[in-house]
Amino acid sequence: MRILIAGFGTVGQGFAEVLAARKEFLRNRYGKDVRIVCAMDSKTFAADPKGLEPLELVATKKATGKVGKETYTDSVKVMDSVEYDLLVEVSPTDIKTGGVGLKNIRNALEHGKDVITVNKGPLALNFSELIGLAKKNKCKFRFEGSVGGAMPIINLCRENLVGENIKSIRGILNGTCNYILSKMDNGQPFEQALKEAQQMGYAETDPTNDVEGYDAACKVVILANSIFGRNVTFSDVNITGIRSITAEAVALASSHNMVIRLIGEVSDTKLEVSPRLIPKGHPLGLSGTLNAAQITTDLAGPVTVTGHGAGRIETASAILSDFISIMDDRD
C-alpha cells in the first residue's frame, strides 16, 4: 500500500508519527509494509517509490519548515508524477472554495485512488460530486476525522449501527465553543471566555469560524450527506452562533439546572446549528473542549459518543481507523 500525504502540517505530521508507531501492527495485520511514497506541504515535496521514513519527514519539516527539497506550484502535477494507491488529504481547510484540498481529492478519485481526508471544506461544499466520483471510479472515500476528530461517529453509524434506522444526530461539534460556554457556566462573560480560549490556543485570532457556528455547520453538512443520504451544502444550514449569549442567560439556565451548549442537529428534515438548553447530567451537557454526538435510532434509542474533537495524534488516529477499514476491505 503506497500512501501520498498531501498537507504536512499538524495532522499530516501526526499521521506520519502514527504510521511509525503502528508499523509492526500493520505489518502483522496485513503481511506487508505500508509505504509513504510522497509527502507534500504547501510548497515542497519529497518522493521515493521505495518509501520515505515517516519520522525523518517529521524531523525535516520541524528543522527546516519544509518537508522536502523539491518545490512545486501545482500539487496535481506532483500527484500525477507519483505512483500511489491512497491519498491522505490533510491540507488546510478552505470552507469558501474547497481550495487545494478539493483539487487534490478530485484528482485522486479521477485516477481511481482511494482517499482519506479530514478536510472539511471539500466535504461541506462538494460532497455529492466527490461521492459520485468515488462510486464511478470504484474508490474508497473516508473522512471519519472530519467530524469530531477522534470521536468515532461516522464509522459507528455505518458499521455498529447499520441495522438501526437513524432518526437524528444532535451534537457538540465544536470544541472551542464548548470551552467558551463551559467557562461562562462559571460566571465569565463571553468576551473574557473567548480571550481565555485564544490564550489556551483553542480559538484563533479571528474566531469567526468557531463562534459564529460555521465550523459546526460544516460538520452538520458532512453528517447529513454521509449518514442521512441527503444532498445539502453549507448554505443550506440554519446557523446561529454563540456571540450573543449573555452571562445572564447562562445564569438563568443554571438556576433551572441547565447549561447552554452549541448544538448541531441533523435529521431527514432538519439542518441546524444553534445554542440550546441542555439539562445538567445529560450526555450532551459536557464541559470543556470535548465533542459529542447523540445518535437517536429506532431500536437502540439514543447512543452518544464523546471524544477529543481536535489534536495532532487524536485526529491522526481517526485517519488510522479509516486506513484500517480500507485495508480490511481490500483483503
Next chain:
Amino acid sequence: MRILIAGFGTVGQGFAEVLAARKEFLRNRYGKDVRIVCAMDSKTFAADPKGLEPLELVATKKATGKVGKETYTDSVKVMDSVEYDLLVEVSPTDIKTGGVGLKNIRNALEHGKDVITVNKGPLALNFSELIGLAKKNKCKFRFEGSVGGAMPIINLCRENLVGENIKSIRGILNGTCNYILSKMDNGQPFEQALKEAQQMGYAETDPTNDVEGYDAACKVVILANSIFGRNVTFSDVNITGIRSITAEAVALASSHNMVIRLIGEVSDTKLEVSPRLIPKGHPLGLSGTLNAAQITTDLAGPVTVTGHGAGRIETASAILSDFISIMDDRD
C-alpha cells in the same frame, strides 16, 4: 440462517420483534430469509424447520404464558433435536452457577454452532472455557448486549478502535445504581431513592445484585476477558456497592462541583467496582438510568459511549448488531 432462541422472556420476545421489523432489511442485505426454527422458554418450546412466525410466537407467549405446546425437562435434548446454525441464548441470568444458559451455550459451541448471548452469568463465570470452545470448534461467539445493553462497547473496541492500544475502561455499568445516585443528587437519602427505583421498576424487590455492585462486577469481568484478554472471574473483582453512601457525602461532593457515581474500572492490572467522585460536566457525570463507558486509548485519547443499559428492544438491538456482524463475516 436458522436461529434457535433459548429463553423467551423480555429480551427473547424483543429479539423476535426486531427480527420481524428487520425482515426486509435482512433479506435485502443477505439475499435470503432468516428463520427462527425453534424458540424455548423455561418449560415449553415450539419448533419448525420451515421457520416460525416471530410475531406469532410473541402473541402466543403473551396470551398463554407459553411459547409452544411441547414441554421439556432438559433444554439440551431439545437443542440436539433441532437443526440450527445460531443459538441466541437469552434465558435468565444465574451469576452463581451460570445456570441453564451455561449448559445451552456449551452445548451449542460443542456442536459447532455460532452463539449470541446477553446472559452475564456464563460470561462472568466461564468466559475462557467458552471462548476456548468457540475457537476449537470455529464458532462465532458474541455478547455485545451483555455489557450496557444498547451501548455499543465491545464491538466499538473490537472494530472501530482496533488500531488503538486500549489502556483502561471506566464506566457506569449499572443503570439502577445510577438512577439512585442521581436521585440522591437532588437531596433524597439512599433508602428513599431505592424505594423510588423499585416503584419505577428499575430495581428489583431484592436489590442486592444492583446496589452491592455485583451486576456491574459481572460486566467488568466480561470487559476484562474480552477486551483486555485477561483470564479473570467474578471473585477476582474488588467490589464496593452504594449502600453506605450518605446524603451528606453527596452534598459535600456537590459543593465541590462533583457527583458520586458507581464506576467499574478495568485495565491490565485493575478490576474494580466502587463509588467515585466525578466532576459535573464529565462524560461519566451522567444522570438517570443510562450506562456509559470511557475507553482510554493511546492515540485517540478518551472515547466515551453512552446508551440505554436495559430495555426489551434496546437489548434486542445489541443482539441484532451481533447478528449482522456474524452474517457479514459469513458472506
